Amino acid sequence: MFNYTFQWKQALARLPQMLDGALVTMQIAILSMAIGILLAVLLTMFRLSGLRLLSAIARTWVEIARNTPALFQIYMAHFGLGSFGLHLSPFASILLGITFNNAGYLTENFRGALKAIPETQTRAARSLGFGQGGAFRYIVLPQMLRIAFLPMTNQMVWAILMTSLGVTVGMNSDLYGVTQDLNALTFRTFELFALAAVIFYLITKVITLGARLIAARLFRY
Amino acid sequence: MIEIENVRKSFGALEVLKGIDLTVRKGEVVTIIGGSGSGKSTLLTCINGLEPIDSGRIVVDGTEVHAKATDLNKLRRRIGIVFQQWNAFPHLTVLENVMLAQVKVLKRSKPEAEAEAVKQLNHVGLGDKLKVFPSRLSGGQQQRMAIARALAMSPDYMLFDEVTSALDPQLVGEVLDTLRMLAREGMTMICVTHEMKFAREVSDRVAFFHKGVMAEIAPPEQLFGAPQNPELQKFLSATH
Numbered sequence: 313m314f315n316y317t318f319q320w321k322q323a324l325a326r327l328p329q330m331l332d333g334a335l336v337t338m339q340i341a342i343l344s345m346a347i348g349i350l351l352a353v354l355l356t357m358f359r360l361s362g363l364r365l366l367s368a369i370a371r372t373w374v375e376i377a378r379n380t381p382a383l384f385q386i387y388m389a390h391f392g393l394g395s396f397g398l399h400l401s402p403f404a405s406i407l408l409g410i411t412f413n414n415a416g417y418l419t420e421n422f423r424g425a426l427k428a429i430p431e432t433q434t435r436a437a438r439s440l441g442f443g444q445g446g447a448f449r450y451i452v453l454p455q456m457l458r459i460a461f462l463p464m465t466n467q468m469v470w471a472i473l474m475t476s477l478g479v480t481v482g483m484n485s486d487l488y489g490v491t492q493d494l495n496a497l498t499f500r501t502f503e504l505f506a507l508a509a510v511i512f513y514l515i516t517k518v519i520t521l522g523a524r525l526i527a528a529r530l531f532r533y
Numbered sequence: 534m535i536e537i538e539n540v541r542k543s544f545g546a547l548e549v550l551k552g553i554d555l556t557v558r559k560g561e562v563v564t565i566i567g568g569s570g571s572g573k574s575t576l577l578t579c580i581n582g583l584e585p586i587d588s589g590r591i592v593v594d595g596t597e598v599h600a601k602a603t604d605l606n607k608l609r610r611r612i613g614i615v616f617q618q619w620n621a622f623p624h625l626t627v628l629e630n631v632m633l634a635q636v637k638v639l640k641r642s643k644p645e646a647e648a649e650a651v652k653q654l655n656h657v658g659l660g661d662k663l664k665v666f667p668s669r670l671s672g673g674q675q676q677r678m679a680i681a682r683a684l685a686m687s688p689d690y691m692l693f694d695e696v697t698s699a700l701d702p703q704l705v706g707e708v709l710d711t712l713r714m715l716a717r718e719g720m721t722m723i724c725v726t727h728e729m730k731f732a733r734e735v736s737d738r739v740a741f742f743h744k745g746v747m748a749e750i751a752p753p754e755q756l757f758g759a760p761q762n763p764e765l766q767k768f769l770s771a772t773h
Contacts, residue, residue: 436620436679439581440634440686441610450637454624533623533666 316502323503326494330504333490334511340407340478340486341471348414348471349464355419356426356456357448370419377416382474385409390481402483410474417467418460425459426452458531465523469516476512487511534558535580535690535723540589542575549575551745552589557723559689562716564724564732567742568768573725574617576742577692580723581605581612594689610638613683614692617699619675621667627654628663631682639686646685653681657711673704677711684715691715693724729772733757741765 355373358366377385386409390400400408429452437447457464476488483489491508495501535557542550549572557563565573578584580591582598582605591598596608622630631650635641641649654660657677659670667675676696683691693712697705709731716722716735726732732739733753740750741762749762760766 430618430620432616432618432620433622435583436616436622437634438606439583439609439614439616440682441606441638442634443606446637450633451622458624531624533668 318503319500320503322498322500323507326504329494330487330490330508330511333485333487334515336485337472337475337487338515340410340475341468344407344410344414344471345468347411348418351415352418352422355415356422374416374419377413378420382413383477383480385412386477386481402478402481405481406475406478406483410471413474414467414471418464421460421463422456425456428459429455461527465520468519472516473512534594536592538590540579540591541587542579543587549745553747555740555747557721559721560719561737562722562735563738563740564726564736565740565742566726566732571742572745573742574694577614577694577723577725580692581609581614610686611688612690612692613686613688614694615679615683615696617695619672619679621675621678623667626663627659627665627667627678630667630678631685635685649685653685657681671704672700673707676700676708680711689721691720691722693722695725695727697728741768
């Protein structure tokens with residue numbers, strides 16, 4: 313029953329291609345996080361604005377992002393928009409899908425973080441002559457980002473792992489896509505995917521450790 | 534000059550200010566005493582427009598605080614306020630706490646803001662804590678930092694809302710000393726306080742608030758020496 317012959321050399325020979333794929337994976341994750349954070353800050357301001365339309369937009373976004381499969385969100389970016397005649401490349405689709413997901417989750421994280429910041433901080437800022445926007449930007453936002461930093465790191469790890477869903481929309485230049493193609497060429501299924509898993513693991517480990525270093529530097533208080 | 538004319542204010546069904554009239558001249562120190570719920574803190578937050586009022590008006594140097602056309606952000610630069618809870622900005626060092634609003638609100642240059650911040654922090658005795666984060670300060674030090682932060686905006690008026698109430702007893706003295714110093718220097722101040730000895734010492738006039746009404750106002754020797762209002766007499770005998 314167990315007569316599989318491991319051929320690690322064959323898989324390792326493909327390592328450079330897989331590492332190229334890993335770079336694309338990181339590129340997608342970093343971009344989707346950067347844009348996701350900006351969008352989440354915007355959605356958080358929508359929520360705080362007190363304007364019904366804006367907070368409804370934020371609420372809907374968060375609800376969909378958190379309560380539907382990430383795969384569905386990526387499908388919608390590719391095939392969903394495609395049926396309206398808006399055809400995105402696999403790269404753009406996966407980026408859009410993950411960014412949408414990131415923004416939703418991060419907005420919810422930010423909401424939790426905001427609750428931890430006393431109302432009196434805003435009051436103190438306003439009494440120094442800051443407007444609503446200035447109080448948010450200089451006093452609330454930096455504290456919010458600090459409190460939400462750990463959840464943000466989690467989301468970054470999640471973004472890396474979500475890139476593997478790109479194969480479903482024809483993405484083949486990221487780590488998972490490259491591995492899938494190599495598997496079709498060589499049929500070294502176990503070796504290739506095991507290698508891919510190790511690379512995924514190492515990337516996320518580096519991110520977690522890196523985040524810890526950044527946190528130690530940034531948050532001295 | 535701060536002119537408060539027949540100011541009324543309710544929170545829901547509860548009327549906390551029932552027609553307050555008070556004029557504070559430049560250079561004057563007025564303290565407000567009274568039991569909790571007497572409306573004294575609310576009045577302070579109304580003066581710098583943090584709270585709206587229901588009727589009456591508050592005029593600061595000719596600017597009506599609650600008029601629609603009044604730019605409150607601009608007005609607040611002239612009126613410093615320090616709260617019971619000191620509200621240090623935890624993500625900024627002591628120096629940055631005192632510099633931020635100067636740079637962002639008053640548009641002072643960084644060197645200028647830093648020089649002013651250092652001056653004010655020295656003034657309140659925190660000259661050796663510039664690079665420290667507020668979490669490393671005691672409550673009294675944080676409160677003095679909050680005072681320096683307000684003073685750095687070069688306000689014409691300072692409002693102090695029970696600034697020693699949240700402090701451990703042994704830290705009250707250092708903050709009161711800072712207030713005494715400001716009073717001596719001629720800062721126009723309105724202090725809401727429970728420190729009777731302090732009120733007696735620094736005030737030009739002391740006002741007694743009771744249930745949303747200014748029941749009595751007089752120079753300290755008179756107010757403490759020969760209180761007229763029966764509620765004030767009760768209040769003073771309870772606090773002495």
